[in-house]
Amino acid sequence: MHNSASASSLGPGGLDLRHTFFTPIPGTAPPSSTKRHTKITVVGVGNVGMAIAQTILTQDLVDELVLIDAKEDKLRGEMLDLQHAAAFLPRTKINASLDYDATANSDLCIVTAGARQIPGESRLNLLQRNVALFRHIVPPLAEYSPDCMIMVVSNPVDVLTYAAWKLSGFPPNRVIGSGTNLDSSRFRFLIADHLQVNAQDVQAYIVGEHGDSSVALWSSISVGGVPILSFLERQQIPYEKKTLENIHKEVVQSAYEVIKLKGYTSWAIGYSVASLARTLLRDQRKIHPVSVLANGLYGIEGGDVFLSLPAQLGRNGVLGVTNVHLTDDETKQLRDSAKTILEVQSQLGL
Numbered sequence: 001m002h003n004s005a006s007a008s009s010l011g012p013g014g015l016d017l018r019h020t021f022f023t024p025i026p027g028t029a030p031p032s033s034t035k036r037h038t039k040i041t042v043v044g045v046g047n048v049g050m051a052i053a054q055t056i057l058t059q060d061l062v063d064e065l066v067l068i069d070a071k072e073d074k075l076r077g078e079m080l081d082l083q084h085a086a087a088f089l090p091r092t093k094i095n096a097s098l099d100y101d102a103t104a105n106s107d108l109c110i111v112t113a114g115a116r117q118i119p120g121e122s123r124l125n126l127l128q129r130n131v132a133l134f135r136h137i138v139p140p141l142a143e144y145s146p147d148c149m150i151m152v153v154s155n156p157v158d159v160l161t162y163a164a165w166k167l168s169g170f171p172p173n174r175v176i177g178s179g180t181n182l183d184s185s186r187f188r189f190l191i192a193d194h195l196q197v198n199a200q201d202v203q204a205y206i207v208g209e210h211g212d213s214s215v216a217l218w219s220s221i222s223v224g225g226v227p228i229l230s231f232l233e234r235q236q237i238p239y240e241k242k243t244l245e246n247i248h249k250e251v252v253q254s255a256y257e258v259i260k261l262k263g264y265t266s267w268a269i270g271y272s273v274a275s276l277a278r279t280l281l282r283d284q285r286k287i288h289p290v291s292v293l294a295n296g297l298y299g300i301e302g303g304d305v306f307l308s309l310p311a312q313l314g315r316n317g318v319l320g321v322t323n324v325h326l327t328d329d330e331t332k333q334l335r336d337s338a339k340t341i342l343e344v345q346s347q348l349g350l
Contacts, residue, residue: 038062038281039062039066040281042066044154048270055271066103068097112154135167179308183206183308185268191204210291218330288313305345
């Protein structure tokens with residue numbers, strides 16, 4: 001399959017109507033060399049990849065969107081389906097290709113591709129197959145777009161973000177994983193729903209592994225600028241630690257529930273990744289809990305490891321990690337989460 005895009009010529013002779021249809025005004029200057037052309041590549045056109053692509057398009061984040069996949073018919077079908085919605089979307093050039101040369105000069109490459117688990121297959125074997133897949137994905141992305149940022153969405157996201165970093169040869173600030181950005185959104189929703197407030201007024205983070213060993217930072221949660229736990233203590237309002245643990249457990253189980261009900265997750269991760277893309281490409285310098293290189297932070301030791309921490313993001317990727325105050329218990333849980341990820345990484349041979 002060759003690189004496909006919306007054509008500007010019509011008819012068998014390739015009649016170009018652009019210059020016939022429009023008359024330039026006198027003295028027109030060429031386009032400014034400072035005008036920025038923003039380009040995003042999405043690798044993998046499954047449910048998650050297409051939810052991300054669709055959300056990026058509707059939010060008018062790019063001038064050009066490239067879709068990459070190994071399944072030619074599925075890939076072309078998804079491209080055409082998006083192109084046919086052109087009258088309802090911001091103007092965006094949409095390309096699709098089996099070949100990675102179509103990704104050249106991307107600003108952001110989002111990797112959603114991953115192998116499906118075979119019945120009875122161990123998680124380690126599945127992970128090894130995904131790493132093998134990444135060996136065919138990440139190096140060409142880095143080759144054709146040496147200045148891009150890479151965002152990994154495929155699971156297990158922390159270990160695969162580490163793999164992408166190693167395989168790309170990029171500096172760590174330009175390789176991130178979607179991490180617990182969505183987990184934190186679910187966390188904020190549950191708290192907001194309980195208090196009957198807008199989730200945007202809740203500041204709360206899930207950090208660590210995107211998985212069972214994630215850590216809820218209860219000590220730093222605030223609603224409308226009011227720290228929740230210290231407020232309860234000052235007002236002498238009793239609460240049980242078990243209640244807090246149950247809320248965190250519900251966050252961890254949320255994705256499993258959605259998968260059980262509809263077969264997969266897509267829309268929430270689509271909005272989550274589009275939010276990250278907006279912050280990165282528009283240099284908004286917002287704080288997001290994403291998977292970043294974390295060794296040496298919060299006492300994390302044992303080797304290079306990617307896990308989620310509240311990080312400031314901008315046009316250069318990760319600009320810094322927020323120095324959030326953690327309780328001793330939260331710090332221990334975070335370090336244990338890092339050890340969990342490192343144990344898995346040690347079996348990959350990267």
